[in-house]
Amino acid sequence: MIARLLAIAIAEFRIQTRNRWLASATVLMLLFALALTFAGSAPTGTLGVDLLTVAVASMTTLAVYLAPFLALMIAFDAVAGEAERGTLGLTLTYPLSRGEMLLGKFTAHLAVLAIAITLGLGAAGLAAWLAGGAGTESARALARLIATSILLGASFLALGYAASALSGSGAAAAGLAVGLWLVLVVLYDLGLLGALVFDQGGDFTKHIFPWLLAANPADAFRLWNVAGSQEVALISGMAGAGKALPGWAAPLSLFLWPVLALVLARAAFARVEP
Amino acid sequence: MTDRDTALTIAGLDKSYGRTPVLEGITIHLAPGERVALLGHNGAGKSTLIRLILGLTHPGAGTIRVVGHAPGSAAARAATAYLPEQVAFHKSLTGREQLTTFARLAGEHPRTVAPLLERVGLIDAADRRIGTYSKGMRQRLGLAQALLGRRRVALLDEPTSGLDPISRHDLYAVVDEMAANGTALLIASHALTELEARTDRIAIMAKGRLVADDSLVNLARAAALPTRIRLTARDGTADAVQAELGGDRKNGRTVELHCTTDQKMAQLARISALGDAVRDIEMVPPSLEDLYRHYCAELRP
Numbered sequence: 031m032i033a034r035l036l037a038i039a040i041a042e043f044r045i046q047t048r049n050r051w052l053a054s055a056t057v058l059m060l061l062f063a064l065a066l067t068f069a070g071s072a073p074t075g076t077l078g079v080d081l082l083t084v085a086v087a088s089m090t091t092l093a094v095y096l097a098p099f100l101a102l103m104i105a106f107d108a109v110a111g112e113a114e115r116g117t118l119g120l121t122l123t124y125p126l127s128r129g130e131m132l133l134g135k136f137t138a139h140l141a142v143l144a145i146a147i148t149l150g151l152g153a154a155g156l157a158a159w160l161a162g163g164a165g166t167e168s169a170r171a172l173a174r175l176i177a178t179s180i181l182l183g184a185s186f187l188a189l190g191y192a193a194s195a196l197s198g199s200g201a202a203a204a205g206l207a208v209g210l211w212l213v214l215v216v217l218y219d220l221g222l223l224g225a226l227v228f229d230q231g232g233d234f235t236k237h238i239f240p241w242l243l244a245a246n247p248a249d250a251f252r253l254w255n256v257a258g259s260q261e262v263a264l265i266s267g268m269a270g271a272g273k274a275l276p277g278w279a280a281p282l283s284l285f286l287w288p289v290l291a292l293v294l295a296r297a298a299f300a301r302v303e304p
Numbered sequence: 305m306t307d308r309d310t311a312l313t314i315a316g317l318d319k320s321y322g323r324t325p326v327l328e329g330i331t332i333h334l335a336p337g338e339r340v341a342l343l344g345h346n347g348a349g350k351s352t353l354i355r356l357i358l359g360l361t362h363p364g365a366g367t368i369r370v371v372g373h374a375p376g377s378a379a380a381r382a383a384t385a386y387l388p389e390q391v392a393f394h395k396s397l398t399g400r401e402q403l404t405t406f407a408r409l410a411g412e413h414p415r416t417v418a419p420l421l422e423r424v425g426l427i428d429a430a431d432r433r434i435g436t437y438s439k440g441m442r443q444r445l446g447l448a449q450a451l452l453g454r455r456r457v458a459l460l461d462e463p464t465s466g467l468d469p470i471s472r473h474d475l476y477a478v479v480d481e482m483a484a485n486g487t488a489l490l491i492a493s494h495a496l497t498e499l500e501a502r503t504d505r506i507a508i509m510a511k512g513r514l515v516a517d518d519s520l521v522n523l524a525r526a527a528a529l530p531t532r533i534r535l536t537a538r539d540g541t542a543d544a545v546q547a548e549l550g551g552d553r554k555n556g557r558t559v560e561l562h563c564t565t566d567q568k569m570a571q572l573a574r575i576s577a578l579g580d581a582v583r584d585i586e587m588v589p590p591s592l593e594d595l596y597r598h599y600c601a602e603l604r605p
Contacts, residue, residue, distance in 0.1 A: 037408030041397060048396035048433075116392035120449070123358050124409040125381040303361045 081162020105190025
């Protein structure tokens with residue numbers, strides 16, 4: 031099983047480096063991270079924290095949009111695109127289970143994403159440290175940010191496969207991927223915000239809202255990073271919601287999402303007849 | 305005959321898409337080393353049959369056994385080679401990388417790859433990206449992957465489309481080699497004249513049903529199609545020849561006769577009795593194309 035999984039992973043990783051996804055994802059991540067780090071350096075003096083702390087807070091906001099986006103862009107083609115180009119049928123006539131094929135692709139895509147995120151955010155963090163100093167606390171916050179960004183990306187890779195397996199064509203899969211991103215990363219928060227305003231600090235705000243926040247992988251990612259560091263929380267102003275939840279809620283959500291989404295993708299893939 | 309004696313067993317196979325029946329009651333067996341041509345118009349159900357054998361889609365009724373295993377099972381897939389009609393690969397991989405990936409999936413050592421690329425004449429292009437390959441080269445790469453491992457059943461869908469005559473010759477050499485190694489081959493094709501000499505058995509599909517499944521000789525006998533005898537008469541004797549033997553006048557000196565297989569010798573004796581009047585004789589047995597038309601026409605209303 032491992033040999034077949036690796037065969038798919040190696041081929042897929044080569045394809046991703048050759049079609050320059052690895053390079054463009056890394057460059058995109060790096061440029062945005064650098065821009066935010068130095069554009070967001072203004073409040074350093076007033077808050078009395080080092081530049082890296084400020085950078086991590088800015089990059090958390092960035093990663094919540096960018097990591098899911100990059101993941102979906104890499105993943106949406108995985109099933110629908112291959113079926114369309116006719117490469118899927120031949121591959122599936124080999125003694126390779128659909129689960130192995132999915133996990134093989136997941137391994138390669140996650141490696142691409144991990145490299146892009148680590149290099150992009152890591153380089154911006156390094157630049158912030160050189161320019162404005164850093165402490166143990168802020169270095170730990172950066173490491174946490176990188177690790178949670180990769181986890182967040184993993185969730186959206188798997189969601190992208192599910193979208194790809196449910197769509198009849200590559201174009202439909204791309205559309206569904208953009209829709210997923212919009213709903214989970216943007217509209218979900220807007221909906222919650224609306225509900226908060228309507229509720230005016232009642233039971234919903236106190237008891238249900240924090241759990242709904244943790245249930246969304248993008249918000250769980252924010253919560254975890256904020257809860258991990260007092261200083262990041264201070265800057266991002268998200269400390270309130272995190273306090274109402276047990277410490278394990280956000281990490282559990284972020285670890286569960288990739289697994290659940292992969293199960294969903296596998297079920298959707300089972301129905302594909304190439 | 306048990307499942308172990310046949311490479312491929314198909315019995316009572318039905319398949320429909322929605323309410324449209326695509327295959328009805330297909331029953332066919334392939335013995336190890338047998339080369340069977342699968343003929344039929346576009347839409348006759350050939351590709352659907354192949355997809356069912358591969359386990360890529362599921363039948364409505366009936367059974368398929370690939371060396372005794374259910375289609376789509378790991379054992380059946382390990383035993384089956386497949387060359388799709390429009391073979392496609394990842395264009396940013398090189399031929400060697402793509403074939404190595406398939407070798408790993410088939411559980412073969414990557415060192416089996418280079419000899420295979422050599423075998424299909426792609427070794428010089430092995431490290432170029434598949435995106436730069438011609439259609440013929442992609443077809444050769446497709447053939448190379450079908451040769452990976454020890455397959456018991458090979459399904460070739462229009463294997464000669466897009467190949468030049470030399471490549472076609474190479475392809476049939478590979479087919480013969482596989483058959484000699486005990487692989488049962490099912491070859492779906494339109495290239496009737498090529499298949500005639502290259503297969504042991506002919507299966508003809510029309511409108512989702514198998515209308516013929518036998519050797520060329522037996523099919524010709526069953527169809528009772530006439531052998532054409534074309535006589536070239538000496539100048540001025542054509543009328544006399546036609547008066548004696550009957551048949552149709554084609555032009556000033558050619559007479560064409562039709563006769564069944566068992567009348568052939570008697571007819572030849574009558575011709576030789578004419579002595580000098582006949583200058584040349586040409587016998588044309590019914591071709592695969594004639595048979596194909598005959599068996600497909602039986603189904604027409």
